[in-house]
Amino acid sequence: MMNSTPRVVLVTGASRGIGRAIAKQFGLGGDKVAVNYCNSADKSEALCREIQSENGEARAYAANVANAGEVEAMIDAIENELGPIDVLINNAGILKDNYLVMMSEKAWDDVIDINLKGTFLCCRSVAKKMMTRRHGKIINMVSISGLIGTPGQANYAASKGGVIAITRSMAKELGRYGITVNAVAPGFIETEMLAGMNQKQLNAHLQAIPLGRVGTTDEVAKITSFIASPSNSYMTGQVIVIDGGLSV
Numbered sequence: 023m024m025n026s027t028p029r030v031v032l033v034t035g036a037s038r039g040i041g042r043a044i045a046k047q048f049g050l051g052g053d054k055v056a057v058n059y060c061n062s063a064d065k066s067e068a069l070c071r072e073i074q075s076e077n078g079e080a081r082a083y084a085a086n087v088a089n090a091g092e093v094e095a096m097i098d099a100i101e102n103e104l105g106p107i108d109v110l111i112n113n114a115g116i117l118k119d120n121y122l123v124m125m126s127e128k129a130w131d132d133v134i135d136i137n138l139k140g141t142f143l144c145c146r147s148v149a150k151k152m153m154t155r156r157h158g159k160i161i162n163m164v165s166i167s168g169l170i171g172t173p174g175q176a177n178y179a180a181s182k183g184g185v186i187a188i189t190r191s192m193a194k195e196l197g198r199y200g201i202t203v204n205a206v207a208p209g210f211i212e213t214e215m216l217a218g219m220n221q222k223q224l225n226a227h228l229q230a231i232p233l234g235r236v237g238t239t240d241e242v243a244k245i246t247s248f249i250a251s252p253s254n255s256y257m258t259g260q261v262i263v264i265d266g267g268l269s270v
């Protein structure tokens with residue numbers, strides 16, 4: 023479905039997986055999409071071409087979300103080239119799983135840096151600009167791990183729990199500027215991230231999913247698109263769970 027007024031939408035970590043599906047959903051819906059990536063330039067350019075081939079508008083932007091200078095430069099470039107950012111989707115994220123007693127300091131720092139600090143840096147940079155325009159929507163991709171905790175994921179759970187806290191604080195700070203801030207918390211979604219998980223643990227989780235299957239990236243993209251839509255005008259500070267019932 024095409025949007026009557028195209029918005030500028032930044033999706034971080036959009037080269038593959040959930041971010042890719044979200045970028046495609048917005049791009050094919052008529053919005054102008056900024057496809058952020060860290061390493062996967064080829065995949066990101068290919069995604070932009072795919073969106074453009076269906077008359078959509080998309081452009082790839084390299085930036086490590088954990089690096090303040092790179093984030094600021096990317097946001098400035100997007101606003102100069104595509105226009106003011108209307109929707110920010112903080113999706114970039116990594117896993118470095120291990121049981122807490124065996125977890126290296128580096129695995130802790132890397133996950134916190136990208137998932138938590140990266141979200142903070144992108145929010146800070148974009149929110150300043152949205153505040154002056156008095157509108158905007160920010161959506162943070164978290165995880166049920168940040169709500170219920172998952173063994174072997176203390177770093178990841180802490181990062182996502184932290185982002186849920188940022189979501190609520192920002193909703194309270196930014197509501198008066200017409201900006202909504204919400205989070206999407208997927209359960210197990212079929213992506214490369216899932217392939218990197220401990221498969222024995224994953225199988226145990228799968229048996230506990232009431233809907234009996236993992237989710238698809240398209241299912242997450244559709245929920246995200248609804249949260250960002252103009253029809254969703256009175257929701258802020260919320261965490262929307264999409265997990266096939268796993269956390270119930």
Ligand code: NAP
Pocket residue numbers: 034035036037038039040041058059060061062063085086087088112113114115116136140163164165166207208209210211212213214215216
């Ligand atoms: P994925 O397939 O591993 O893709 C991760 C994306 O993040 C890639 O586009 C990657 O870009 C990007 N990225 C990683 N580090 C980055 C950095 N420093 N700066 C900018 N981009 C960076 O992951 P996914 O499964 O789609 O997950 C997407 C989000 O959903 C994550 O926040 C994840 O925690 C969350 N989530 C996923 C699941 C699941 O089951 N898959 C469940 C709950 C929550 P490059 O390719 O350029 O490195």
